[in-house]
Amino acid sequence: MKTERIILGIDPGTTIMGYGLILQKNNQISLIRMGVLKLNKLGNQALKLKRIFERTLELINEYHPDELAIEAPFFGKNVQSMLKLGRAQGVAMAAALYKNIPIFEYSPKKIKQSITGNGNASKEQVASMLQRLVQLDEQPEYFDATDGLAAAVCHYFQGKTGSQEKSYKGWGAFLAQNPDRLK
Numbered sequence: 001m002k003t004e005r006i007i008l009g010i011d012p013g014t015t016i017m018g019y020g021l022i023l024q025k026n027n028q029i030s031l032i033r034m035g036v037l038k039l040n041k042l043g044n045q046a047l048k049l050k051r052i053f054e055r056t057l058e059l060i061n062e063y064h065p066d067e068l069a070i071e072a073p074f075f076g077k078n079v080q081s082m083l084k085l086g087r088a089q090g091v092a093m094a095a096a097l098y099k100n101i102p103i104f105e106y107s108p109k110k111i112k113q114s115i116t117g118n119g120n121a122s123k124e125q126v127a128s129m130l131q132r133l134v135q136l137d138e139q140p141e142y143f144d145a146t147d148g149l150a151a152a153v154c155h156y157f158q159g160k161t162g163s164q165e166k167s168y169k170g171w172g173a174f175l176a177q178n179p180d181r182l183k
Contacts, residue, residue, distance in 0.1 A: 006032065008065035008096075009152025010056065011144050012073070012088035014048050015040050017055070018142065020149025021063050022134065022156065029156055031134040032063060034145045045084065049091045056095035068096040069155030071147065072105045104155050111147075114154035126150050 004025050011018035020034035037055045039048045059065075070092060073085040096103050106114075113119040116129050123143040130136060130146050133153060140146060 005066040006063055007067050007069055007152040007155050008059060008063065008101075009069045009148045009150065009155065010089075010092050011071050011147035011151060012052070012085055012092055013039070013144060014045065014084045014088050016142055016144045017052055017088065017092070018144030018146070018148035019055075019059060020145065020152050021059070021065065022149070022152045024156055024159075029134060029153065031136065031149070034140065034149045036140075036142045036144050036148075045087075049087055052088055053091040053095050056092045057099070060095065060099050060101065065101060067102050067104060067155065068093070069104045069106060069151040071111060071151050072107050074108050104158070106151060106154050106158070111150050111154040114157045115150050123147065 004023070007022050007024065009020045009022070016039065017037040018034075019037070021032040022029045023032050037052065039051060042048045042051060070089060073082050073089055093103050109119040112121040112126055115121070115126050115133070118125070121129075123146070127139045127143055127146040130149055130153065131139065134149070
């Protein structure tokens with residue numbers, strides 16, 4: 001296993017996209033950056049997706065992550081919300097695939113379990129634990145930022161055991177693992 005890597009974590013959203021970047025050196029992690037992309041002023045769904053793609057590429061070009069960890073959309077009652085989240089996730093994944101960055105997808109429950117030991121933890125509990133893990137001075141204004149960071153830290157923890165939920169190393173691998181998405 002590589003002794004140094006940068007992991008970009010993304011919490012996809014169509015109103016706010018959260019992201020966090022960590023540096024792993026040997027068995028230590030440190031925060032590089034975390035933040036949010038606010039999309040609420042863009043009224044058109046297509047423009048929001050375009051902006052998510054652009055911002056993800058900007059982060060990739062600036063920080064050169066080795067891997068992308070992304071939160072998978074969860075199955076909720078609102079089908080329209082899930083569809084929008086899936087699209088947001090898809091364009092972020094497309095940006096990483098465009099730059100040949102391996103993608104690792106984790107369920108929200110898996111991320112919470114990895115960070116706090118409780119798959120039903122609150123966003124506040126996840127943020128509080130992240131403060132200790134990467135020495136955050138204070139919690140950010142939006143939990144979307146800590147959710148993005150949590151995806152990256154979850155991937156770091158999963159990498160230590162050699163397991164992850166889903167990963168894609170390119171368009172061919174993605175399509176081979178998701179033939180139903182070709183429709």
